[in-house]
Amino acid sequence: MRVLFTIDDRIYASHLPLPQGKHAVQLIFEAQIPAQYKTQLMSFLKAHELVTVRPETFSLNQLRNGQITKFKGDIYIGHFERSGKVKHTGIAFNVQNTILNEPVSTSQRNGQFYVLGLGNSTCLLVHKIGHTPSYDQIAKAHCDYHAGQTAEINCSTIGPVKSFKLADFLNAKTLYLETKDFK
Known part of the structure; x- marks a missing residue:
């Protein structure tokens, strides 16, 4: 699916x-x-x-x-x-x-994100699914990454992120969040 x-x-x-x-x-x-x-x-x-x-x-x-x-x-x-x-x-x-x-690597800790540059000052922030309980979260943010540029970042929270407080990513909005499949 x-x-x-x-x-x-x-x-x-x-x-x-x-x-x-x-x-x-x-x-x-x-x-x-x-x-x-x-x-x-x-x-x-x-x-x-x-x-x-x-x-x-x-x-x-x-x-x-x-x-x-x-x-x-x-x-x-x-x-x-x-x-x-x-x-x-x-x-x-x-x-x-x-x-x-x-x-997916269930041996890693939660709170890490892939940063995927899409161009036009837009990035996707995708949670790296870790050991359970975990979550699948995709967010869109304004950033200065070029199309095709990727990185990984650590977030201070281990649960779904409500607000990305990172200077490089502005106006982040969650596009998708799933927790039920990762309990």
Whole structure:
């Protein structure tokens, strides 16, 4: 499954990781969809806290390795496994630019974040999922990182961050937060 979010006019998909097993992977990529759905999807993404995709069955490892560049999926308002409502079925997704592709390491402590420069003074702050209890958090912030520039930072809190008080990141806003799968 993927959670979808938008930054500027781009659509991003994040694999919803689990703490263990074959889904213990943090994977975020830019997604392209057919033009006839893009305007409506952008509206969904702005109007709803959570929009997810239930993809067709395929190998996550092949997606991670670049062997899968296209897939189809059903778009849901809400979490499709938790009473989300289907809005579109069989939508084609093209995998464009993978910006994060890391395994979950439950041996590390919580409170560390990947910083992913997207360009246009925008960064994603993605929590490095650590030992349980943990959480999956993605935030957007203004920063001076260039597109493709990445770093790792430590945060003073081990739980989900409500406010990033780091001078390099302004106006941070959480785009996605999951705690239930990481208890």
